[in-house]
Each structure stands twice: as C-alpha cells, then as structure tokens.
Amino acid sequence: MSKLGTLGARLHRGEIGYDFVGKRKIWYGVSILITITAILGLAVRGLNMGIEFQGGAVFTTERTSVSVSQAETYAEEASGHDAIVQKLGNGGLRIQVAGVDTGKSDQIKKDLSKDLKVDPEKINADLVGPSWGDQIANKAWQGLAIFMVLVVIYLAIAFEWRMAAAALVALIHDITITVGVYALVGFEVTPGTVIGLLTILGYSLYDTVVVFDSLKEQTKDITKQTRYTYSEIADRSINGTLVRSINTTVVALLPVAGLLFIGGGVLGAGMLNDISLSLFVGLAAGAYSSIFIATPLVADLKEREPQIKALRKRVLAKRAAAAAKGESLEAPVVERSYDDEEPDDDATPAVVGPRAQRAQPSSRSRGRGRPSGKRR
C-alpha cells in the first residue's frame, strides 16, 4: 500500500496520531509568519477593490463577436473612463467601467449596444454608487463585530472564556489569512467577497466548536486523575476529531469548489465566483486554525490555571516516580489509538485518558494502533 493509502486507512480506523499541542510552537510560528505576510501584503499591495467600492458600472453582454480590445476601445469612447473588459465563459463580455455614475449609464449602455451590435435589452448593467460598497462593507464590519461579541459570550457560557478567547483568535486569524490572500493574489474584492468572508465566520467557528466540544467532554473530570496533562488530552481531542475535521472540510469544500470551478468557469467572473473564492480560501484557513491554533491555544491558556498546573505537576511526578521504578506507566505523548478507555460520560472519576493497562513508553508507540493485549 502506498504511504498515502496507509494514511487513509489509518485515518479510517482513527489511528492517526500527531502531537499537535506539543508542536504548537511550530504552528504558531507558521501562523504568525502567514499573518505577517498577510498584513505586509495588505499594507504594500492593498486590496484590489472592485467596482462596487469605487462606484461604476459593469455591463455584461451576451455572446458577441467583438474582440476584447475592441470592446475596450468602445467602452472607453462611450464612457470617457478606463474600462476593463473580460471575456466570459459563455462568449459574452464583461465590461467594467469605473467612476461612472448611475445617471450616465443608460447612455453608455446605448452606445455600447450600438458598437457591439447587441440589443440593448440584452445588456445587463450593474451600476453602483461609490458609497454602496462602503456601506456593505461597513455593515459587514458591524455584523462581524456583533457576531464576535455574541459568539464569545456564547462560547464563554457554553464552554469557558479560554475557549472563547482561543476561538476568537482563530477567527481573526482566518480572516487575516483570507484578506491577505486577496491582497497578495490580487483577487478583486466585491460584495460577493464580503459575503463569502462573513460566511467563513460561521464555518470557522463551527469547526472549532466541534473540537472544543470533544475537548470539554474529555476534560470534564481532568483534575481527578493523574495520568494526563491537559495538553495531552487536548491533543487527544484534536486527533479524535481529526477524521471528522478532514471529512467535514472536504465535504464543505467540494460544493464550494463546484461553485468556484464549474459555476465560475461557465460564467467567468461574477458573484458566484467571488463568493466561492473567498469561501474556498477561508474554509481551508478555518480548518487549519481550528486544529493548529485554536485548540493548542486553549491548552496553553489552561496550563496557566493553578489546578491544571498542579495536575501537570502531579502527572509529571507520577511519571518520574514510575520511571524511577523502572516501569514506565504512562505515555508522555499521547498517540491516538482507538479508544479503549472506559466511556467517559459516566460518573466514574477516571474518565480521561486510556486506562493504565495500556500504558507504554512513547518509544514504543510504533506498536500502537492495535490492541496491545496487555489489557487482558
């Protein structure tokens, strides 16, 4: 079996183990690097704001034989402004003229229909005042702020403030990455993009919330045991929900990819494309951040709590004692194995982490993934 195939099979069996929390510094670094790049890109290149934000008109025609450059000349003559012309998937043209007010558009439309020999009734015109895009953007920011506040409150109540804070950081992280990609690649920012960006909010958090939910469940009685530190359990949660995260992301990305490549491919630029592009970027960022950023951050924050600190001490002390006895009882780094621990939603205290029977040193973790047999 190929390596990838093995990975797939192991994922399928839920055996994948990766020390997300332990290697968090690396991923924080990666994220900081990406974020800095994004901010730099934004500062240096800026965003390519679409016509909606400067005011102007977008005319879309049906299939026409007029070439792009010719249409450009026509449009510039008709409007007296610079025009951007794109060929669409269906053979039509998309002519974008900036700085045209809505009053002038009818005239331009008439001229264009004459030049391009297209029935004026067959030309779609999308005209926007210069303040419209700003208004949409302002409302979007406003919505974003309200949403963030509400979601932080909700997460703080449903989970705890640390998770709320981590989710917020992950969310900001996703938005920064998406905006950065837009700045660096130079995709046009339209209200469609804004819509897409706003949707990422829900999605990014959705993913994060699923991991947190599992984390909350697994750490319910964490202080009553001495086998695992919080970070290790956090790691287990990530690994435990990894298959779900991957599946969810794949399943969410598939329709979006359909929109992006097929919908957009047929029609060329347009709202479908704008929304799906920002969704695509944002979804990927969202999946990444919920795994590599949000949960490790929670673990980081949690480890500062006195009782979690105390737990860590106890766990380490126990491990040291065990090591001294020459019999290592615990796996310092938890690898994902199929759960052979007792169900953890009952009242028994030792609900977190695998049972002691299974304990092995980390060096032996290669042998993991199948029942050790020790348990019997």
Added chain:
Amino acid sequence: MAAPKKGRQGTQGRPGRTLALILIAIVALTGGMFASGHTTPRLGIDLAGGTSITLQAKNEPGQKNAINKTNMDTAVDIMNRRVNGLGVSEAEVQTQGDSNIIVNIPKGTNSEQAREQVGTTAKLYFRPVLVTEVTGADAATPSPSASGSSSASPSASAKESEKATSSSSPSASATSQGRAVTDALKADPTPSGSSTGSESAAASPSASASTDPATAKLQAEYTKLDCSKKTVRAKAGDGVKAGDPTVACGQNSQGQWQKYILGPAEVEGTDVDKASAVFDTQGAAGWKVTMDFTGKGGKKFASITGKLAQNQSPQNQFAIVLDGEVVSDPYVSQALTGGTAEISGSFDQQEAQDLANMLSYGALPLTFTEASVTTVTAALGGEQLEAGLIAGAIGLALVIIYLVVYYRGLSMIAIASLLVSAVMTYVIMSLLGPTIGFALNLPAVCGAIVAIGITADSFIVFFERIRDEIREGRRMRPAVERAWPRARRTILVSDFVSFLAAAVLFVVTVGKVQGFAFTLGLTTLLDVVVVFFFTKPLMTLLARRKFFAEGHSWSGLDPKRLGVQPPLRRTRRASAPVDTKEA
C-alpha cells in the same frame, strides 16, 4: 445485553413513528405547495431579470434625525405609487436596513423610465383648479347653481372643500388665469353633468366662444379620464410641463376619486420652505397643516391666492399636485400675503403629517441617492441560475461520491437525509415566496449550495461518533444510541454558531448579503430538523437490520475495517457491561 436494551428504550423512542411524522409533514408541505400554486421559488430580480434599484437615504445638514422609520415608510409609500404608476403591478418597494429602499421592477418594463421616476425627487405643484368632479358610476343630477353661504374659514381652508357648499358669486374675474379657466370650460359648459349634489358645480357662467385646440384636447382628455383605473390615473399627468394646464385625479376624504382640470403650476414644491402639522387648539379644533414659504414663494402664493379668492367654486381652489396626483385641494377665501398659510380640514394626525411631509420635502421626506442599479435580462439571469444549479449538482454529486467511498452503506442514510433536506428547502422556499416575499437571488443559491456542507457535517459528526463507539467494541444498536446524545450536542452547538452568524448577518446587513444570510439560516434550521427527525430515527431503524448490525463489510461499520478485533470485542462486552455507562 438485556438490561441495557431496556434502559435504552427511552432514548430510542419510536423511530418508526417519528419517521412517519416527518414524512407526513413533508408530504403535507409539498401538498400545500402544489395547492397554493407556487411550485417554484420566487426568483429575485438578478435571476428572473428586471431592474433592481437600491436607493440610499442621505442625511442632510440640519436634519440629523430625518432618517427614521416614519420617513422611510412615507418614502416607500410615495415610491410605490410612482413605480406602480408605470403600470407594473409586480414592482415592489421595500425598506432595507435603516436607510435603504430597494425597488425591484420585473423584466419587461422600461427600466430607464422607472429609474427616473424613482430616483428623482417628486414634483410638487400648486395648481389652480379649473374643473373638478367626482368620477363615480352614479351620475347624480347636476346642481349647477349650488347656492349657499361662502365658507367662513378665515384662511385657506378645508381639504374637503368639495363638500363645503360652494360660494356662488358669479364673479369670474377676467384675469389671465380666469380666462384660461373659462376657455377650458367653454368646450364643455356643463362638464359631464355628473357632479354629485354635494360637489361644487363646475359649470362656469363664462362663455367666451373661442375653442383653441389645446383646450379641446385637454377637455377630451378630461372626459376620457377614468380615475378609477390605476394605470389611467398614473398616466394622467405624464409629460406635462409645469406651465401647462393638465388633468389629474385625486381622492377625496370619502375615498372617492375626483378628477380635475388644473391650470398651470403657480407655485412649486421648492417654494415651500417648511410645512408642519399642528394641532389647532382654538377654533375648529383639529389637525391642520401650516406652510411657510420662501420669500419668492410667498409672493407667488399671495398672488395666486389673491386671484383665486375672487373666483367662485371650484375655481377658488388650488390643488396640491404630487407626481400628477392631487393630494389636497383646499380653497381660498382671501389673498394670503404673509408668506405663511394653513390648510385646515378634518385631518387626523396622520393625514396632516403626511401632507406636511410631502409639502416640506417636495414629496419625498428624504433625499435619496442611487446606491446601485442592476438590470439583468432574464437570459443572463437564467444562465447564472443554471450555472449555479449545475455547480450545486456537481458539488452534491462529489459530496455523495465522497460519502459513498468513505462511509459505504452509511452513506445511504446521509444521502437520503440530504435528499429530504433538499426537498424541504425547496418546498419551504417556494412557500416563503408568497408568504413573506422571499425571493431566491444568486447569493441565496450560493447559500444553499454552501449549506450542503453544513448539512453533511451533521451526519459526519454522528457517523464518526457511531464509529467511535464501534471501535470501543460496542455492537451496532447500543453504539447508535450511545453516539446520538453526544453527536446531538455537538450538532446543536455548532449549528447554533452557524445560525448565529446567519442571524446577525441577516439583521445587520443589507442587499445581497441578506438573501445569502437568510438561506444559510434557513438551511441550518432545516439541518437540525432533518438530523433529529429523519437521520436519527432512520439510523435507529437501520441499526436493527442485519446488514448494519452485523457490520457487513459494505455497511461502513465493519468493525474489522474500523480496526476492532473481534476477540477484543467479545472480551470487552463480557468485562464491561455498558448499561451503567449510559449517557
């Protein structure tokens, strides 16, 4: 295994009954959809074709609080009158957000004209009334010389002056204005003789015999004018210059339509500096409207009232004409020279305020700028819809393929659930068209496609939970029942976040974003419904089937494929009874 089963009966419920219920609900909804005749979702302007105009209210200096609900509603009202004057009954005008008005005009109308009508500030004129009568089916006996006292109102008076007994002093003065009047009347000395008894008789005693073509034309128009028809009404004053006489319709306080021949505009809306509704505590207590004119306007108004006051009814009235429609026709008893005037009558507060609003803002209570105008031909809109649907179908197909490959037999449940979800979304969208005016626009299509992912995620969460349980060595039925409470919580929590995002977006944002948010919120809710009332009961039922229960290698729950080794499971079951661990 006996004990746990008993304990679990509660959580298991009656899956068959739940399934039957939801299927009945779906059939009922679908039946309702067909019964209502709305079998397709209403398409937004961007898909069906047409023109969508977004107008944004502008704050003007000195009127900080002008953008409020009342004023927006008034503006919508006025615009509605204007666009529907185009003869399009389907045009809709709605407020959106705090300061936007969206005007949607379906395809097939003159979008340029529509834009002119909607965007520009309405034309408000004060025109002298030459002839007026109620257009009604019943032609009352003419009472040409309604005798009576001249009305005693000291100032310009009643909106309902038609009702007031008219003064009958036959002193048609021969001002230029008066001549126009008499000329106009000449062509038809007893205007259709249909004025009802209470109406002022329009017959003017003047009789200069010249008939110029313009007058004749006006008279012909007047005769033809049928104010009971909306389209006719709206066209009445079209293209008439301020300086020309015109015909118009107006509604009197009884809601009857009244038609008018009106002289050239004497005072324009811009001449009014300010108008306000005042509650008159003295004299005839009630609401009245006071007007302050600009300097020039005051003079003009003084001159016209001076002239009008000398006329007899109805020619002592002036009509306040808004967009070709008479909104008020007070009559004048004396020249009003003070630069102020008041209109009294039996207004209620609302009427007085509306009138004052119209007068002071030149019809629209606010100034609007066109924020965006979108014209879409149906052909292109259809193409976009098609591309969207194709993309959605392909996306769905990819999701299905992925699910089948990964989840095998389980995917059947997911696919059935997705299907139910899709049917419900479609039916509800169709039904929401006529009920709340929901229109499927392109972003909404995107929202629906994106929702495929959200919906599928719920199944993934549930299935992964079940598989976790199987990995722990449980048999299928307990695994499903144990997995559900945990999956349920995860699904609810994450759907809540998703719904929260959609709700905030819907409330805060405007325009295209709103349609998207609505669809997203709707599908998130439906997702919860489907998972709870369809997926879970179906899963419970199927878990009893041999195919799933025994973990057939194509069921997606094959313990071997999931990495469970049968001996382990056996040991496990014996050593750890699961009944005590029930969630």
